[in-house]
Amino acid sequence: MSAIDIRDLIVRRGGRAILDDVSLTIGAGAFVALVGPSGSGKTTLLKSINRLIAADEGAVLIDGRDTAAVPLPVLRHGIGYVIQSIGLFPHLTVAENINLVPKLTGSSEDRAAELLELVSLPAEMAVRYPRELSGGQQQRVGVARALAARPGLMLMDEPFGALDPITREELGRAYRALHGRLGLTTIMVTHDLGEALLLADRIVVLIEGRVRADAAPAALRQSDDPEVRALVETPLAQARRLAAL
Ligand SMILES: Nc1ncnc2c1ncn2[C@@H]1O[C@H](COP(=O)(O)OP(=O)(O)OP(=O)(O)O)[C@@H](O)[C@H]1O
Numbered sequence: 001m002s003a004i005d006i007r008d009l010i011v012r013r014g015g016r017a018i019l020d021d022v023s024l025t026i027g028a029g030a031f032v033a034l035v036g037p038s039g040s041g042k043t044t045l046l047k048s049i050n051r052l053i054a055a056d057e058g059a060v061l062i063d064g065r066d067t068a069a070v071p072l073p074v075l076r077h078g079i080g081y082v083i084q085s086i087g088l089f090p091h092l093t094v095a096e097n098i099n100l101v102p103k104l105t106g107s108s109e110d111r112a113a114e115l116l117e118l119v120s121l122p123a124e125m126a127v128r129y130p131r132e133l134s135g136g137q138q139q140r141v142g143v144a145r146a147l148a149a150r151p152g153l154m155l156m157d158e159p160f161g162a163l164d165p166i167t168r169e170e171l172g173r174a175y176r177a178l179h180g181r182l183g184l185t186t187i188m189v190t191h192d193l194g195e196a197l198l199l200a201d202r203i204v205v206l207i208e209g210r211v212r213a214d215a216a217p218a219a220l221r222q223s224d225d226p227e228v229r230a231l232v233e234t235p236l237a238q239a240r241r242l243a244a245l
C-alpha cells in the first residue's frame with residue numbers, strides 16, 4: 001500500500017507542456033481511474049510516477065519520499081506497471097515473463113501458477129510463449145507479471161483493452177477484489193467510462209495535460225464542467241438506451 005503525492009508536475013515535450021501543473025494526492029489503498037481523451041497525458045502521468053519519464057518541474061512523493069531520490073531499482077520494485085502495449089518478452093515463456101522481475105532482484109521463487117490463477121488463466125499456460133496466447137490472455141499475463149514483485153502500487157495503462165466485454169467485466173471485478181485483498185493502491189487508465197465509474201473510488205479526468213476533474217463517481221455527474229459531465233453522461237445514456245431495447 002503506497003500513498004502518492006504529485007506536486008505541480010510539469011512535463012514539456014516538443015515545445016509544449018504535455019503535463020501542465022498536475023497536482024494529486026492519492027491515499028494509500030485508493031483505487032483511482034485516470035480518464036481523458038487520447039493524447040491528454042495519461043500515459044505520461046503514469047510514467048512520471050515510476051520515472052520512465054523525467055519531469056521538468058515538480059515532484060512525485062511515494063509514502064512521503066521524493067521519488068527522485070529513490071534508486072530506480074528500488075522504486076520500480078515497489079511499483080507494478082501494466083503497459084498499454086502489454087510488452088511481454090516474446091522469447092520468454094509465460095512463467096519466465098511472470099518471474100522475471102523477482103528474478104532480477106535475486107528471488108528464485110516461482111509464482112507463475114499462483115499468479116495465473118489470480119488472473120483466471122489455466123496453469124498449463126505457464127510453458128507457452130506469448131505468441132501462443134490471444135491478445136486478451138497476453139493482457140492478463142501482463143497483469144500477473146506486474147503483481148509478481150508484490151508491489152504496493154499498481155499503475156495500469158488500459159489493462160483490459162483487448163478483452164471481450166464479459167471477460168473484461170469479470171477481470172475488472174476480480175482485480176478490484178485483489179486490490180482490496182492485497183492492500184494495493186491502484187491507478188488505472190481506461191477509455192471505458194462505465195468501467196471507471198463502476199470500479200474506482202475516484203475518477204481523475206485529464207484534458208490537455210491538466211486535471212479537469214477529480215471526484216468520486218457519483219459526484220462527477222454534478223460537475224459544473226460541461227465536458228466532464230458529457231464524459232459521464234455518455235455511458236449513462238447508453239445504459240438507458242440498452243435497458244430500453
Ligand atoms: N517525446 C515526446 N515528444 C513530443 N510529444 C510527446 C512525446 N511523448 C508524448 N508526446 C505527446 O504528449 C501527449 C500526451 O501523450 P500520452 O501518451 O501521455 O497520452 P495518453 O493520454 O496516454 O493518450 P492515449 O489515450 O492515446 O494513450 C500526446 O499528444 C503525445 O503526442
Ligand SMILES: [Mg+2]
Nearest residue numbers: 042043084157
Ligand atoms: Mg496512453
